[in-house]
Each structure stands twice: as structure tokens, then as C-alpha cells.
Amino acid sequence: MKSPRRVRHIHIESGPLVLDFQGSAEQISSVAAQLAAAADAADLTFTVDNEVGPHLPELPCGGLWE
Structure with missing residues (x-):
């Protein structure tokens, strides 16, 4: 059985x-x-967390990042 997508x-x-x-x-x-x-170099900050909700759009072109 395949595990659910995280x-x-x-x-x-x-x-x-x-x-x-x-x-x-x-x-x-x-x-x-x-x-x-x-x-x-890009003066860029980012964070990754588990705070996901229906209001968040999907990552654009998400398949390219797999």
C-alpha cells in the first residue's frame, strides 16, 4: 500500500x-x-514547515521539482 503524500x-x-x-x-x-x-547572492530568505492549508497555492510546475 502506497503511503499518503506528505x-x-x-x-x-x-x-x-x-x-x-x-x-x-x-x-x-x-x-x-x-x-x-x-x-x-539574491538577498533571499525562506522557511519550510508543516503549516499547510487550503489557502496555499500549489508549487508552480511542481512536477519539475520531483
């Missing part, structure tokens, strides 16, 4: 830009790794 939340800030998305744990982990590599 969903995570990512919050991204860069200057006035603030983004919040939900996606599978694998997708969010992949995005976070890419953001971490660019965070200092």
Missing part, C-alpha cells in the same frame, strides 16, 4: 516579494536546496 509549506521572501506555496515534501526539499545555494 505536504509541506515553503515561505519565500526577497525584498518586497513574499511567496507561499505548498507541495510534496520531495518538491519542497528540492526547491529549498536550490534556494539555499542562491540565498546570499
